Amino acid sequence: MHDLAGADPDLRFSPYCWRIRFALAHKGLPVETIPWRFTDREAIAFSGQARVPVIRDGETVVFDSWSIAEHLEDHYPAPTLFGGAIGRAHARFINAWADSVLLGGIARFIVRDLLDIIDPKDVAYFRASRESRFGTTLEAVQAGREERLEAFRESLLPLRLVLRRQDWFGGATPSYADHIVAGTLMWPHCASRFALLAPDDIVATWFGRVCDLYGGLGRLAKTA
Amino acid sequence: MHDLAGADPDLRFSPYCWRIRFALAHKGLPVETIPWRFTDREAIAFSGQARVPVIRDGETVVFDSWSIAEHLEDHYPAPTLFGGAIGRAHARFINAWADSVLLGGIARFIVRDLLDIIDPKDVAYFRASRESRFGTTLEAVQAGREERLEAFRESLLPLRLVLRRQDWFGGATPSYADHIVAGTLMWPHCASRFALLAPDDIVATWFGRVCDLYGGLGRLAKTA
Numbered sequence: 141m142h143d144l145a146g147a148d149p150d151l152r153f154s155p156y157c158w159r160i161r162f163a164l165a166h167k168g169l170p171v172e173t174i175p176w177r178f179t180d181r182e183a184i185a186f187s188g189q190a191r192v193p194v195i196r197d198g199e200t201v202v203f204d205s206w207s208i209a210e211h212l213e214d215h216y217p218a219p220t221l222f223g224g225a226i227g228r229a230h231a232r233f234i235n236a237w238a239d240s241v242l243l244g245g246i247a248r249f250i251v252r253d254l255l256d257i258i259d260p261k262d263v264a265y266f267r268a269s270r271e272s273r274f275g276t277t278l279e280a281v282q283a284g285r286e287e288r289l290e291a292f293r294e295s296l297l298p299l300r301l302v303l304r305r306q307d308w309f310g311g312a313t314p315s316y317a318d319h320i321v322a323g324t325l326m327w328p329h330c331a332s333r334f335a336l337l338a339p340d341d342i343v344a345t346w347f348g349r350v351c352d353l354y355g356g357l358g359r360l361a362k363t364a
Numbered sequence: 365m366h367d368l369a370g371a372d373p374d375l376r377f378s379p380y381c382w383r384i385r386f387a388l389a390h391k392g393l394p395v396e397t398i399p400w401r402f403t404d405r406e407a408i409a410f411s412g413q414a415r416v417p418v419i420r421d422g423e424t425v426v427f428d429s430w431s432i433a434e435h436l437e438d439h440y441p442a443p444t445l446f447g448g449a450i451g452r453a454h455a456r457f458i459n460a461w462a463d464s465v466l467l468g469g470i471a472r473f474i475v476r477d478l479l480d481i482i483d484p485k486d487v488a489y490f491r492a493s494r495e496s497r498f499g500t501t502l503e504a505v506q507a508g509r510e511e512r513l514e515a516f517r518e519s520l521l522p523l524r525l526v527l528r529r530q531d532w533f534g535g536a537t538p539s540y541a542d543h544i545v546a547g548t549l550m551w552p553h554c555a556s557r558f559a560l561l562a563p564d565d566i567v568a569t570w571f572g573r574v575c576d577l578y579g580g581l582g583r584l585a586k587t588a
Contacts, residue, residue, distance in 0.1 A: 223450025229535030230447075230454035236525035237461060301460035311453030 141195045142184050145175035146257040146331075150362045153257070153331035155243060156205040157193045158358075159323030163209050163316055165354035167216045171195075178262040205323075206235055209316050221316035234309065234317045237298075238324045245292050246324070250332040252282035257331055257364050285334065292336065296343050303342045307349075314353060322350035322358065330363050365419045366408050369399035370481040370555075374586045377481070377555035379467060380429040381417045382582075383547030387433050387540055389578035391440045395419075402486040429547075430459055433540050445540035458533065458541045461522075462548045469516050470552050470560065476506035477556040481588050509558065516560065520567050527566045531573075538577060546574035546582065554587050 143161070144154035152158070152173070164171045176183060176192050187194040187203045194203045195211075202211045213221045213228070222228035251270055255278065258266055267278060274281045299321065302309060309317035325347050328336050337344040351358030367385070368378035376382070376397070388395045400407060400416050411418040411427045418427045419435075426435045437445045437452070446452035475494055479502065482490055491502060498505045523545065526533060533541035549571050552560050561568040575582030 220450065223448045225535050226444065226447025226539050227451035227454055229530055229533065229539065230451055230458060230541050232529060233458050233461075233522060233526050233533060233541065234454060236522040237457075240521045240525060297464045298457060298460040301464060302457050305456060306453055309453065309457060311449050315450050315453065317454050317457065 142176040142192045143173040147259045149175040155324040155327035158326040159205045160193045162319035177259045252278040253332040366400040366416045367397040371483045373399040379548040379551035382550040383429045383543045384417045386543035401483045474556040476502040
C-alpha cells in the first residue's frame with residue numbers, strides 16, 4: 141500500500157490512508173506500507189491515477205479508500221466491515237459526511253500546519269494546489285482558528301448523539317464507519333499540534349478507544 | 365398511532381411521524397392514525413410522555429421514532445428496515461444527522477409558516493415554546509430565507525454524494541435511512557409552500573421516488 145508520508149517517512153497523515161490502515165488491521169491482513177509524497181506521480185502511475193491510498197493485492201490494484209474497503213469486504217469477508225448490503229449502503233452516507241463536512245471543516249484548522257511536516261519537494265505543489273482550491277493563501281484559511289473552534293466542535297454533534305447511545309459507530313463492535321471517522325481524525329492528530337477535540341468530549345474518548353484497537357495502531361502512530 | 369395534525373385533521377406534517385408512517389408501510393403493517401395536536405397532552409398521557417409519534421401495538425405502547433423503528437424491526441423482521449445490527453448502528457448516525465443538521469436547518473425556513481397551519485388552540489403554546497428555544501421571534505428566525513437558501517442547499521451535499529452512487533440510502537432498495545431523510549423532508553413539503561429543494565437536485569428526484577413508494581403514500585399526502 142502506498143501511504144502518504146511527510147518529510148519524515150514515518151509520519152503518516154492521510155485521512156484516506158488511515159481509513160484503510162484501520163480496515164486492513166480489522167481484517168487481520170498484513171500490509172507493507174510504502175511512503176509516498178504528493179509529487180511521486182510515477183510511483184503510482186501503475187494505478188492509472190495520482191492519489192493514495194493505492195493497494196496491490198496479489199495481481200489486483202485498487203485505489204480510492206471506499207473502493208479499497210469494498211474490495212477488502214468482498215475478498216476477505218470476516219470479520220465484516222459493513223455487516224451486509226444495507227450496512228454498506230448506510231456507511232456510504234457516513235463516508236460522504238466525513239469527506240465533505242468533517243474533512244472540509246478540519247482543513248480550515250490545519251492546512252497551513254501541513255507545510256511544516258510535508259516533504260520539501262512537495263511544498264510548492266501543495267501550496268499552489270490548495271490555495272487554488274481555497275481561493276486564498278493557506279495562512280488566510282487557517283487564520284483565526286481559535287475563534288472558530290467552538291463552532292467546529294458543535295458541528296460534531298451528530299457523532300456525539302450516536303456515541304451517547306452506542307460504543308462504536310458499528311454498534312457493539314467497530315465497523316468501517318469507525319474507521320472512516322477515526323481515520324479522518326488521524327489527519328489532524330498526526331499532522332498538527334492544534335487540539336481540535338476537547339479532551340472531555342465523548343468523541344475524544346471514543347477516538348482514544350479506536351487508537352487502542354489493533355495492537356495500538358493509532359496510539360503508536362508518529363505525530364508532528 | 366397518534367400523528368401530529370394541523371387545524372385540518374388531514375394535514376400531517378411531523379417529520380418524526382412521517383418516518384414511522386413510511387416504516388409501517390415498508391413492513392406492510394396497517395395503521396390507524398389518530399390526529400393529535402401539540403396541546404393534546406392527555407390524549408397520549410398513557411405513554412408517559414408528551415410527544416408523538418406514539419404507537420399502540422396490541423398491548424405494547426412505544427414512543428420516539430427511533431424506538432418505534434427498532435420495535436417494528438424486532439417484532440416484524442421482514443422486509444428489513446436495517447439489514448442487521450451493523451446496518452442499524454449505521455442508521456443511527458443518519459438519524460442523528462437528520463435530527464440535528466437537517467431538521468435544524470429546515471426549521472429556519474419554515475417555522476413561522478407552521479403558525480398558519482397548526483390548530484388555533486396550539487398557536488400560543490407553539491409560539492412560546494419555539495421562541496424560547498430560538499431566543500427570538502418566529503418571524504425573525506425565518507427572515508431572509510431566500511438569501512440563506514443556497515447555503516442550505518449546499519448543506520445537503522452528503523445526501524447528494526450518496527445518491528450519485530446508489531438509488532436509495534439503503535442501497536439497491538429503500539431502508540429506514542430513506543424513511544429518516546424523506547420523513548424529515550415531508551415536514552417542509554406538507555407544512556409550507558416554500559420550495560426548499562431545487563427541482564433539478566438529485567435529492568428532489570430521489571424524494572419524488574420515495575413519495576411514490578407504498579401506493580404513493582407521500583405523493584397523496586395533503587399539503588399546505
